[in-house]
Amino acid sequence: MNKKQKKMLIRIITAALFMILLHLAYKTVGERQIDPADGSHINEVLIKEPVWFLLYMIPYLTVGYDILLKAWKGIKNRQVFDENFLMAVATLGAIGVALAEKNGDYTEAVAVMLFYQIGELFQSYAVGKSRRNISELMDIRPDYANIEKEDGSLEKKDPDEIEPGSMIVVNPGERIPIDGIVISGESTLDTAALTGESVPRRVLEGDDVISGCINLSGVIKIRTTKEFGESTVSRVLELVEESSSRKSRSEAFITRFAKIYTPAVCYSALALAIIPPVVRLVMGLEPMPGSWIYRALTFLVISCPCALVISIPLSFFAGIGGAGREGVLIKGSNYLEALSKTKIVAFDKTGTMTKGVFEVAAIHHATLSDDKLLYYAAHAECASSHPIAKSIINAYVRSDEGKMRAATRTVSGKLVSDIEEIPGGGMKATVDGVRVVLGNKKLMEKEGIAYLDCHKTGTVVHVALDGVYSGHILISDMIKPGARDAVTALHAAGVAKTVMLTGDAKAVGEAVADELGIDEVRTELLPEGKVEAVEKLLSEKKEKEMLVFVGDGINDAPVLGRADIGIAMGALGSDAAIEAADVVLMDDDPLKIAKAIRISSKCMRIVYENIIFAIGIKLICLLLGAMGAANMWLAIFADVGVMIIAVLNAIRALFVRKV
Amino acid sequence: MKKSYNIEVDCANCANKMEDAAKATKGVKDAVVNFMTLKMNVEFEEGADAKTVMQEVLKNCKKVEDDCEIFL
Numbered sequence: 001m002n003k004k005q006k007k008m009l010i011r012i013i014t015a016a017l018f019m020i021l022l023h024l025a026y027k028t029v030g031e032r033q034i035d036p037a038d039g040s041h042i043n044e045v046l047i048k049e050p051v052w053f054l055l056y057m058i059p060y061l062t063v064g065y066d067i068l069l070k071a072w073k074g075i076k077n078r079q080v081f082d083e084n085f086l087m088a089v090a091t092l093g094a095i096g097v098a099l100a101e102k103n104g105d106y107t108e109a110v111a112v113m114l115f116y117q118i119g120e121l122f123q124s125y126a127v128g129k130s131r132r133n134i135s136e137l138m139d140i141r142p143d144y145a146n147i148e149k150e151d152g153s154l155e156k157k158d159p160d161e162i163e164p165g166s167m168i169v170v171n172p173g174e175r176i177p178i179d180g181i182v183i184s185g186e187s188t189l190d191t192a193a194l195t196g197e198s199v200p201r202r203v204l205e206g207d208d209v210i211s212g213c214i215n216l217s218g219v220i221k222i223r224t225t226k227e228f229g230e231s232t233v234s235r236v237l238e239l240v241e242e243s244s245s246r247k248s249r250s251e252a253f254i255t256r257f258a259k260i261y262t263p264a265v266c267y268s269a270l271a272l273a274i275i276p277p278v279v280r281l282v283m284g285l286e287p288m289p290g291s292w293i294y295r296a297l298t299f300l301v302i303s304c305p306c307a308l309v310i311s312i313p314l315s316f317f318a319g320i321g322g323a324g325r326e327g328v329l330i331k332g333s334n335y336l337e338a339l340s341k342t343k344i345v346a347f348d349k350t351g352t353m354t355k356g357v358f359e360v361a362a363i364h365h366a367t368l369s370d371d372k373l374l375y376y377a378a379h380a381e382c383a384s385s386h387p388i389a390k391s392i393i394n395a396y397v398r399s400d401e402g403k404m405r406a407a408t409r410t411v412s413g414k415l416v417s418d419i420e421e422i423p424g425g426g427m428k429a430t431v432d433g434v435r436v437v438l439g440n441k442k443l444m445e446k447e448g449i450a451y452l453d454c455h456k457t458g459t460v461v462h463v464a465l466d467g468v469y470s471g472h473i474l475i476s477d478m479i480k481p482g483a484r485d486a487v488t489a490l491h492a493a494g495v496a497k498t499v500m501l502t503g504d505a506k507a508v509g510e511a512v513a514d515e516l517g518i519d520e521v522r523t524e525l526l527p528e529g530k531v532e533a534v535e536k537l538l539s540e541k542k543e544k545e546m547l548v549f550v551g552d553g554i555n556d557a558p559v560l561g562r563a564d565i566g567i568a569m570g571a572l573g574s575d576a577a578i579e580a581a582d583v584v585l586m587d588d589d590p591l592k593i594a595k596a597i598r599i600s601s602k603c604m605r606i607v608y609e610n611i612i613f614a615i616g617i618k619l620i621c622l623l624l625g626a627m628g629a630a631n632m633w634l635a636i637f638a639d640v641g642v643m644i645i646a647v648l649n650a651i652r653a654l655f656v657r658k659v
Numbered sequence: 660m661k662k663s664y665n666i667e668v669d670c671a672n673c674a675n676k677m678e679d680a681a682k683a684t685k686g687v688k689d690a691v692v693n694f695m696t697l698k699m700n701v702e703f704e705e706g707a708d709a710k711t712v713m714q715e716v717l718k719n720c721k722k723v724e725d726d727c728e729i730f731l
Contacts, residue, residue, distance in 0.1 A: 070725060077722045083672070124669060131695060242700075247691075255675050309672040317695035 001125060008121050012114060015063035019110045022055055026107075053099065056106035064091065064113040083304045086266070087116050090300040094632065097290050097297070108632045112301055119640030123310055126647045130318055130654065140193045140212045140233055142177035146170065148221075159228040166224050170215045178224040179231045182207050185220035189213040194236065194327075194586050212236065235578055236586075239329055243320050246332025247313075250607050254312045257615075258305040265303035265622070269296040272626060291628065298625040301635035307614040311646035312607055318653035319603030326656060327586040328596045335582040337607075338565055339600035343545035344537055345495050345593065348530070348559075349502035349512055350387055351552030352569055353486075353590055354477040358391035358459065365452050366471035371399045373471055377463055379416050380429035380436040388459060389427070391475055423555070424503055424526035426461070437464045440505070442524075444469075459504060479515060482591045487517050489594035493601070496545075499537065501530045501559075530559045538564070550593055551577075567593060595659065603653045610646045617642050662709055664699045666692065667728040677727055680719040686712035699729060 001009070061068075064087070071088035094109035144156040146169040154169055159177040162168065167183065170176050176189070188200040191213045200216055203209055209222060212233035228234055273296035277287035316333035323330050330336050347353050363370045378396030381389035420428040425446070426439015437447055444451040444462050449469050454460040458476035462469065487498055499520040502509045509523035522533050538547055549556075549563035557580040560566030568581035569588045578584055585592045621638035624630035630638075668674050674694035681690035681699065686707035691700045701716065703709055710731070717729045 073725045077725075082676075083670075120670075127695075131697075258672060258675070305672060306670065309675070310670070313671060313695055 002128070005121060005125060005128075008117065011063050012117055012121065015059035015110070015114055018059040018062070019056075019107060019114065022059070023107050026052065053095075053106065056095075056110060060091070060095075060106070060110045060113060063110070063117050064088075067113065067116070068092075082262075083306060086262075086300045086304055087113065090297045093293060093297040093300075097294050101290055112632050112636050115636040115640050116301075116304075119306070119643050122640075122644055123306065123647060126651065127310065127314065130314065130321070130651055133321065133654065140175065141237060142175040142211065142233065145177040145228075146174075159231075162224055162228060164224050164226055168222050168224060170220050170222060172215055172217055172219065174215055175233075176209055176211050176213050176215060176222065177231075177233070178222075178228050179211050179226045180209060180222040180224040182209055183221045183223050185218050187218035187220050188216045190216050194232070236329065239331060239578065239584070243330060243332050246334050248316060248333035248337040250337060250604075250611070251312055251316065251333060254308050254611070258309050262303060262305055265299060268622075268626075269299035269303070272296040272299060295625055295628055298630050298632055298635040299622060301632060302618055302621045302625060302630075302638040304639045306639070307618075307643035307646045308611065310643065311610045311614065311650045314647060315603055315607045315610060315650040315653045318651055319599060319606075319656070322654040322656040323596065323599045326592070326595065326599070328592055328599065329584040329586060330596070330600075331582050331584075335565055336600050336603055338546050339548070339583070339597050340604040341544060341546045342494070342548050342565070342597050342600075343496045344499065344541055344547045345490055345497075346499040346501055346534060346537060346547065346549045346563065347518070347590075348549075348551035348556055349500055349504060349509060350477060351588070352550050353483045353500070353516060353518075354479050354512065358387050358475040358477050360391055360395035360473055361458055361476045362456070362474040364454060364472055364474065367468075368470060371396075373463055373473070374399055376431050376434060376436045376465060376470075377438055377461065377473060379431040380419070380427050380438055382416055383419050383429075384421060384427060387477075388461065388475055392461065392473065395473075424529075435466050437467075438462060458508060477512075479512060480588070480590055482589055484516050486590035486594060489591060490597070493594045493597045495594075495597070499533075501525055501533050501549075503527075503530075527555050527558065530556075531562050534559055534562050538562075548593070550590075552588070556580075567596070598659045599656045602656060602659050606649055606653050610649055613649075614642050614646050660703045660707075660709065662701050662703070664701065664713070665730045666697050666699045667730070668692075668694070668697070668724060669726060673724040673727060676723040677720045680723045681716045684712065684716045684719050687716065690716075 067084050068088050070084040074082050074085050091109045091113045094112065095106055098105050098109065142159055145159045145162050146154040147157050147162070148167060148169050149155055162178055168178065168180070172187070182203055182205050184205060186202070186204045188202050189209065190200050193214070194210065194212045201213075203220070209220075210232040273293045276292050277289045281287045313333070316336055319336055320330050320333070323336070330339075360374070363373060366373045374392065374396040378393045381392050416429050416431050418428070418430045422428065422439060422443060425443040426437070428435070428437050430436070437443065437449070438461050440460065441451055441453075441462060444464065447464065447467075449462075449464045449467065451462045451469055452472065454472060454474055456474055458474045461473045461475060463471055463473065490498060497520065498518045499522065500509060500513045500518045501522050503525050504523060506523040509521050513521035525533060534547070534549055541547060546564040548565045548567055549559050550567040550569060551560055552569050556568070557576045560568060560577065560580040565583060566581045567583045567585060568577035569585045569590070583596055585596070618638055621630055621634060625635060666677070668677060671694045674692045677699070678690055678692040681687055681692065681701060686704050687701055688704045689702040692698075693700070701713070703712060713729065713731050717731065720727050720729065
């Protein structure tokens, strides 16, 4: 509790005690008790008005002076219909009625103010608490970076001041402040805060490391590759902080609703206080203004929109926070809301449903030694980040030729020139003066090179050296362990159709789709083809159904942007993907897709529960109030009670581990 | 130009009111108040001076919700 809240708590307790004492005192020495037998007074009233009035004003003002003050300022600034005004009018009105009817019962007015303040205090505490919970969750901001000075001692510097390419040292127990490459040392990293993955990751010299991970065992030296502001940790934090600024439709609805609702109830209250007594007067009945004013005042107490206005954004905030803890970063409440309506899920294959770690399975029809063919292929691919390129390079590095040539275990780029990447096709480059063309059969056809087909499923990379076909490399990919379960889980979460989009050959795509139980598959798509396929799917579906595209972020940015919701997987390294995606899965487990949908469904269920519950209870109480069946106590439940229940319900959205 | 400011406000409805007040201020193209993170993101119009505009925004916010603060 902060200082403000503590002060409020003291005010509430003091006022409550005083009020209870006064109430008891009034019952014994202030009320005329009438003997039912003969109608005579049993006791003599010791303390009379206006002493009671003045005494009751003490707890009333103790607990409510600030409300009165705020209400007054509101009127001055022509901001009439806020809850301060409502509470001020309602309580002052109740006191007025009590004064006019000379029944000396001011307890109600004081209690209304008291409960209102209890509700406000609770709300502020609950919101503060969840705010802290969520920011602790995201407490991955590194405070400093260690720079090694010439004499070998370390200097702590603000990570913001570190230029890319600087050397930093990370000791065990410290967070890696900036993305970079390990130059020396080896260690294990705790990546849980970023990926939700609990098994520590081992890093060696030459490995890329991302900021935000905790170094667990050894001292490592890192050459930074980015500025702090561009590093993973900064981007993730930025994303989380921005996320609840994108408002969902439910939030927008509630804001609009509150704007109409409060004045509407106020005017109805006014009408309720004036019209019935006037009508009764005209009809020749007793007008009973006191009773109608009392009903109007209960109206005002019920009317406060707090429960709605606070609980809906809180549900979303908690939902986004809870999802973040599970390694699912959602960029806005609107996406959290939309996810629950997912009906079609389109996947990219490589890196999403398959490991994306291609391995060279075989080399066929090589006109020169296998190792030599790999040598040319690997060098031509040396600049590409495509998984296929990496697998060829890896195979080369592991081959005898590679071991002999490259002591540094890397492919040297010096021998290579004129690199040209053909999207959806392959690569062209000059290696050692030999013109190398490698890629799929489309590229071969385009280049007019006769090629031999491969009868095995897998990705086939044809290689031509100086325009002469020299064989092909067969590369196959592994399906991720959880991929099949992920598709089943998606269907269980209410997804009607799953589609796989891939640039791969028909046979490969269909084999994978079949194994995973994916409904439809579109193969041999270029990056533009994927966008077109998604657009076609979008035009076929109904307005309210959402289409999700899941990709690993490499070459997927346009498709991620085109889908209703773009999900990027394991994309912490890829800026373009983080930028283009609406949801980022921090690790690359496909099961998280269904989890994200389930989290969203849970959160939306809570949101609807709160909307229906809060509006429902209020309308019922308003109705009862208008008929005279509701007193102030019920009214205060309709306001504060509903708010407390709605807030507690909203906080449930934070707990999504087992969803 | 976009800028983000820390704010202090007690209730969600008041945050909405601050948002409206900020939006209505001259020189502000768009404003979003995030009650949960207590932040106000303001997008300024071309050529507007952020500092003077924010003084106005604060004044307007104080009008609708006396108990608020923007840390400029």
